[in-house]
Amino acid sequence: MSILLLIQAFLASFIGGVIFSIIGVIPGTDETATMAPLTLVLVLMGLEPVVLYAWFIGIIVAMQTSHTVPTAMAALPGSTMAVPMVRYSSLAKRLGIPHVAMRKMAVGSLLGSFISLPLAVVFAFLLAPIGNKISPYIGLIFTIGAILIAYMSSAKWAAIVSLVPYSFLIQGFQRLALESVGKTLFISIFMGITIGPMISELFNVLVPNMRERQRKQGPTEIWLAPEAKQKYSYYPNPLKQLTKKQRRDVAISSVLGTAMFTFSPVGSTVLLGELVSGRRKELYDKISSTVAVQDACSNATYIGGFIISLLAFGIPISPVALGPAAPLFNAPPRFTIEPIHNLSSFLGVSDYIVFGLIAIIGGSLFAYPLAIRKARSWTEMMFKYISHEALIGTFLGLIFMLAYYEAGIIGIIVAMCIGLFGGILHNLFDIHTGVQFMAYYASGWIVTTILSLAGVAA
Numbered sequence: 393m394s395i396l397l398l399i400q401a402f403l404a405s406f407i408g409g410v411i412f413s414i415i416g417v418i419p420g421t422d423e424t425a426t427m428a429p430l431t432l433v434l435v436l437m438g439l440e441p442v443v444l445y446a447w448f449i450g451i452i453v454a455m456q457t458s459h460t461v462p463t464a465m466a467a468l469p470g471s472t473m474a475v476p477m478v479r480y481s482s483l484a485k486r487l488g489i490p491h492v493a494m495r496k497m498a499v500g501s502l503l504g505s506f507i508s509l510p511l512a513v514v515f516a517f518l519l520a521p522i523g524n525k526i527s528p529y530i531g532l533i534f535t536i537g538a539i540l541i542a543y544m545s546s547a548k549w550a551a552i553v554s555l556v557p558y559s560f561l562i563q564g565f566q567r568l569a570l571e572s573v574g575k576t577l578f579i580s581i582f583m584g585i586t587i588g589p590m591i592s593e594l595f596n597v598l599v600p601n602m603r604e605r606q607r608k609q610g611p612t613e614i615w616l617a618p619e620a621k622q623k624y625s626y627y628p629n630p631l632k633q634l635t636k637k638q639r640r641d642v643a644i645s646s647v648l649g650t651a652m653f654t655f656s657p658v659g660s661t662v663l664l665g666e667l668v669s670g671r672r673k674e675l676y677d678k679i680s681s682t683v684a685v686q687d688a689c690s691n692a693t694y695i696g697g698f699i700i701s702l703l704a705f706g707i708p709i710s711p712v713a714l715g716p717a718a719p720l721f722n723a724p725p726r727f728t729i730e731p732i733h734n735l736s737s738f739l740g741v742s743d744y745i746v747f748g749l750i751a752i753i754g755g756s757l758f759a760y761p762l763a764i765r766k767a768r769s770w771t772e773m774m775f776k777y778i779s780h781e782a783l784i785g786t787f788l789g790l791i792f793m794l795a796y797y798e799a800g801i802i803g804i805i806v807a808m809c810i811g812l813f814g815g816i817l818h819n820l821f822d823i824h825t826g827v828q829f830m831a832y833y834a835s836g837w838i839v840t841t842i843l844s845l846a847g848v849a850a
Contacts, residue, residue: 397442401747404443405450405754412451413759416458419468424715424825425586427451429790432579432719435726436797441738446747448698448717449509450755456691457501457759464494464683473690476662480669480682487675496684498763499630500642502756504688507646508695509748513741515650515696516703530707530730531837537654537709538830544655546822554823556842559835561813565806573799578724580795580803584810585828586715587791590784591808592815624765627757638681641668642688649692653700653710657693664689703744706736714829 408430415426431448439447459470460477467482469475477497484493526533535555542551566576596602631639645664652660665686672678697710698717707729708714708721720735721727727734795803817823831838 397440398747398750400440400443401446402750402754404439404447405751406757408447408451409454409755410758412454412755413458413762416455416470416759417461417762419462419466419470421459421470422472422586422589423455425590425787427455427716428586428719429583429787429794431717432583432723432794433790435719435723438726441735442743442747444720444735445739445743446751446754448720449695449748449751452694452698452716453501453505453691453752453755454759456505456687456694457498457756457763460494460497460501460687460763464490464497473657473661473694476658476665477683477686480665480679480686483675484679484683487679489676489679492680493683495633495764496638496680497687498760499633500684500686500688501691502630502752502760503634503639503642504646504649504691505695505752505756506749507643507688508650508692509699509752510745511647511650511692512653512696512699513703513744515653516700519700519704526705531834531840533709534830534834535837538827538834541711541830542823542827545824545827547827550821551823551827554817554821554827555831555834555838558813558817558828558831559838562810562832562835563839565810569799569802569806572802575799577799577803577806578722579798580806581810581832582718582829583791583795584807585814585825585832586811587788587807588811588814588816588825588828589818590788590815591811592819595812595815626761626765628761628764630760634684638684641681641685645685645689646692649689650696650700652693653696653712655693655711657690657697657711660693661686661689699744699748702736702739703741706732706734708833711826711829714833715826718829 411430412426415421427448431444431451434444434447455471456473459474462468462470463474463477464481464484467478467485469478481490481493484490538555539552542555543549545551547554562581565581569575569577569580596606634642645668648664649660665682668685669678669682672681694712694716697712701708701710701713701717702720706721708718713721719727722729722734791807792804795807797803799806814825814828817828818825
C-alpha cells in the first residue's frame with residue numbers, strides 16, 4: 393500500500409466527487425446512465441484497481457449527497473434514488489423548512505456511508521464461505537435473482553414473463569455479433585439497457601400523437617425557497633445536525649440498508665423511510681427524521697451492494713453491482729465474471745477499509761459542504777444554465793463511442809435496438825432497467841435451458 397496509490401485514490405475520489413456533485417444537482421439524472429459509462433472508460437484506460445475502487449465509492453457518496461439539493465429545494469429528484477424523498481421534501485417546502493430537510497438528507501447520506509463501509513466488509517466475510525460453492529450455479533442464481541427482482545417490480549408477472557423474450561433477444565444479438573465481429577458483446581448490450589428509457593423518449597418524437605402530448609407550451613416555472621441565513625463552517629460536524637433519536641434511526645437504517653443489499657435500493661429506501669415516518673406524529677419531526685433515514689439507507693444500500701458483491705462473491709448479485717458498478721465486475725477484456733477475474737481479484741481486505749474511507753472523505757469533500765452551504769445558489773445556477781437535454785446528449789454520445797469501440801457499427805446498432813426495446817418495456821410497462829440487467833446476466837442460462845427442454849441444440 394504505497395503513498396502514491398493513496399494519493400491517486402484520494403484524487404480520483406475527489407475529482408469524481410466534484411463531477412458527480414454537479415451531476416447530482418441536475419434534476420432527473422440516472423445513476424446507471426451516468427456512473428457506468430465514465431467508470432467503464434476508466435477501467436478500459438487501465439487505472440489501478442484500488443484507484444477504480446476509490447473512484448466508485450467517491451462518486452456514490454457525491455451523487456447521493458448532492459442529489460439532496462434539487463430534491464429539497466425544488467421537490468424535483470436529483471437522481472433516481474431521490475424519488476422516494478420527493479414527497480417529504482414537498483411537505484418540507486410547504487412547511488417552510490426545505491433547508492432543514494436538505495441538511496438532514498446530506499447528513500444522513502454521509503453518516504450512512506461511514507456506517508455501511510465496515511459493516512459491508514463484515515457481512516461479506518460472513519457470506520464469503522459460500523462464494524466458491526455457488527460458482528457452478530451462477531446462471532441459475534442470476535435467473536432466480538431476475539425472477540425475484542421482476543416480481544418485486546410494479547409489473548409483477550408481466551416482468552417475469554418478459555424475461556423469456558428479452559433473453560432470446562439478447563442471445564440472438566450475441567449470436568449475430570459472434571458471426572459478424574467474432575466475439576460476444578458486453579458494452580453495447582449493457583449500455584443499450586442503460587440508455588433504454590432515453591432512446592424510447594427520443595423515439596416518441598417520431599410519433600405524431602406522442603409528440604403532441606409531450607410538447608411544452610412554454611418554459612417550466614420552478615419556485616425555490618429563500619436562502620437560509622444560518623452560517624456554517626466549511627465541513628460542519630454531521631452528528632451535530634441530527635437529534636439523538638435521529639442519529640439512532642440513521643444508524644439502524646444504515647445497518648438494515650447494508651444487510652438488504654440484494655433488494656432494490658429504491659424499495660429499501662421507501663420501506664425504511666415509511667417505517668420511521670409511521671412512528672413519528674409531529675409533522676416537523678416526521679419530515680426531518682424520514683428524509684435523514686431515507687438518504688442514509690440510500691447510500692448504505694449502494695455501498696453494501698457494491699462491496700458485498702465484490703468481496704464475498706466476485707460477481708454482481710445486487711442491483712447496484714448489476715447496474716452502476718457493472719464495469720468493475722465485467723468489462724472484457726480486462727475484467728470478466730466467467731472466469732472470475734475482476735476488481736475483486738486485486739483488492740485485499742484492508743484495501744476495502746482504507747481506500748474506502750479515503751474515498752468517502754474525498755467524495756464528500758465537495759458534495760457535503762455544497763449541500764449544506766450552497767444549495768439554493770447551485771440549484772438556481774443549474775436550472776438556468778445547464779440543459780438537461782445537453783446532459784443526455786453528452787452521455788448518449790459517450791455510450792455510442794464505447795459501443796463503436798467494442799464492435800464498430802454493429803455495436804451501435806445493437807445498443808440502439810436493445811435500448812429501444814428495453815426503453816419501451818421500462819416506459820410503457822414499468823419493467824425497469826434493474827429487471828433487464830438481471831435478464832442480461834441470466835439470458836444464457838434461460839435460453840440454453842429452454843432450447844434443451846425443446847430438444848434443440850443450443
